[in-house]
Amino acid sequence: MAGLSFDNYQRNQYICAKGHAQPKATSTGTTIVGCKFNGGVVIAADTRATAGNIVADKNCEKLHRLAPRIWCAGAGTAADTEMVTQLIALNLELHGMWNDRQPRVITALTMLKQHLFKYQGHLGAYLICAGVDPTGAHLMSVQAHGSTDIGEYQSLGSGSLAAMAVLETKWKPNMTRDEAVLLCAEAIESGIWNDLGSGSNVDVCVMEVGKDAELLRNYLTPNVRAPKERSYKFPRGTTAILRESIREIVDVEETVIEFNKPEAMEVDA
C-alpha cells in the first residue's frame, strides 16, 4: 500500500507505443517569487493553473504550508508540488514532535532536495521555500532535480524572467515589510501581464521573526470579471426530460422506550 505503484507503467508504455500520446497533467505555468526584508521574508504567487492552453483553475492556491511558519510557493507539475509539499509537511510535523522543537527552514529544504534528487527530476516540482525559525528568516529555492539556491530574492516558473526583471531593478538591501510585500506583488503582476502561463490574482505570504505567518490570499485582484449585464437563466421546463426518479433522504432516528420502568424509590417514610 505504501509508496508509489508502477503497476500501470508497462500498460501505458504499450499504449504509447501504439501511437497514443500521454494526456497532459495540470501544470502551474507560474510566476512565483520570494524576497527577504528586515526581520522576515515574504513569498508570493499568481493563481492560474493551466492544462495545455486551457485555464484549468482561475484562482488556485500555489502557496503551501510546510509548517506554521515555513511556507513554500510551487511551480511546475501541480500534482507534484502539492503532494511533495504535503509529504514534507507531514514529515516536518513528525520531526518537530520527535525532537520537541520548532522545525527549521533548512530542515524542510534538505528533506525536499533529498526527496526530489531521489526521483531524478521526474517529479516536476520547482519550489521557493521560505520561513522563520529560531535561527532567523530564510529564503531558498529548490529545482526539480534537487539542486538548491540561496538568495536575498528569488523567482521561479515560466514567468520568472518577467518577475526577475522587476526584482533586479527595484530590489534594495534592508527593505521594510511593506516594501518587500509591494515588490513581490509587483514582480508577480509582471508575470501575470507578460507571461501567458501566469494570470489572475496575487497571493502573498509574510513571515516575520517571532510572529505567526500571515497568508494574504488574493492580496491583489487585478483581473476581476465584469459582472454580467443580463442573465442567461432559462425558464423552468426548457430542458426536455425522458425519465425522472426521486430519492427522498429521510433521517432515521432511534428512540429507546423502556418497558416496566420501576417506580421511583421512596426516600422518606
Add this chain to the structure above:
Amino acid sequence: MSDPSSINGGCAVAMVGKDCIAIACDLRLGNQSLSLANNFEKVFPFGDKTFLGLTGLASDVLTLKEDFRLKHNLYKLREEREIEPETLANLVSSSLYERRFGPYFVGPIVAGLHSKTNKPFICGFDLIGCIDFAKDFIVSGTASDQLYGMCESLYEPDLEPEDLFETISQALLNAVDRDALSGWGAVVYIVTKDKVVKRVLRTRQD
C-alpha cells in the same frame, strides 16, 4: 492519433447552486468514431449526497469505480458513517497520485453536500490527482473545452435547484452537440438536503 483519455469519449460537469449541487454526464461509450453504447453512465453515488464523475478511458473508469466502491465500503465499516465529499476528494487525489508514474487515464470530478451541514462542495482532478477546488463549476472529458465555454457564459451563483437543473442541462446539451465523441443521452443529478433527483434528458442521437 488521439490520447488514451479520448478513445471512448464522454464528459461530465458539476455545478454549485443555492444549498444544492448538480452533477451531470453524457451516456456515450465509443471506440474512436464508432459508438458502442448509449447507457454508459459516468456518475456514481457514494453515500446519499456525494457523487463521483469519471470520464476518460472506459476501462479505467470501470476499474476506478470499483476501486472507490471498495474503499468507500471499507471506510464505512471502519468509521461507521458516510464519507464526506471533501474526504472522498482527498481519497481520489491520493489514489491517483499513487499511480504518479503509471496513471489511470481519467478525469474525475466530485460533487456533494456535507452530510450534517449540507454545505455544497465540488472539485475536479487531473489524471495524477491534482485537486482543482472551484466555487462555481467543474468540467471534465472530451467536451471539456466546449463545457468551459458554456459554463462560463451560462453559470450564475445561487441558483435554486430547478434553475440549476436547467443551467447545467443546457450547458451539457449544447457542449456535447459540438463534440463528436460525447452525447447519445445524458443524465443529471440534482442534490438538495432532503432529496436527490435523477433526470434522464432527451438528446440528439447522432
Add this chain to the structure above:
Amino acid sequence: MNGISVDINHLKKGEVSLGTSIMAVTYKDGVILGADSRTTTGTYIANRVTDKLTQIHDTIYCCRSGSAADTQAVADIVKYYLQMHASQLPPGETPTTKVAASVFQEICYTNKDGLTAGIICAGYDKKNKGSVYSIPIGGSIHQQEYAIAGSGSTFIYGWCDKNYKRDMERDECITFIKTALSEAIKWDGSSGGVVRMVLLTEKGVERLIFYPDEYQA
C-alpha cells in the same frame, strides 16, 4: 564501443548546470580555492551569485562543476561521512584532505553512470599542509599542485601552466587565481558573476570576494 565509455556531455532535460570556472592552488601557507558564481538553466542565468565553494569539514572545501543537483547531493553525503569519521578520531585530530577526496572519488566512481560531477577537493591539514585533489567526471582521482576544472578552464590551461609557481606568497597566489578566473570568465559564456575565493591555512578559513569592476580592470 569499449563498453566503459560514459556520455560526459549529457545533462538531464531542464537540469540546472554549473557551467563553471573553478580552481584550487596550493601556496606557501596552505591552499586557495577559487570559483565564478554563475548557475545556468539553458541560456538563463538561474543564479548570478552562486557559492560553488562548499565546506566539507573545518578546513576542507570543494569546488563543484557539472550538474548542480548531483554535486550538491554528493557534497552533502561526503560532508556527512566526514562528520562521522571525525567523531571517531582521537581528540584534536581532524580528517585529512586525502580522506575527503577519496570519499568523493568512491561516490563519483560507483555512480559514474548517473552522475555529472566534476569536483576539486582541496584542504589544509597539519600533516600534509595544503593539498589539492581533482576528481573529474568518471570518478578518477588525481593529486595536483594546482587544479583547474569546469567549462571555463579550457581557456586557461596554457596560461596557468606558464605562470604557476610553487610556494607562492599569499597575495601572489590570490592575483594568480584572480587573473586566471577573470580570463576564464571573459572567454567562457557560461561562467560569470563575481570571483569567490576561500583561503585554507593553519589559521583557519578566510573568504574573499571580487566584483567584476575589480577583476576586469
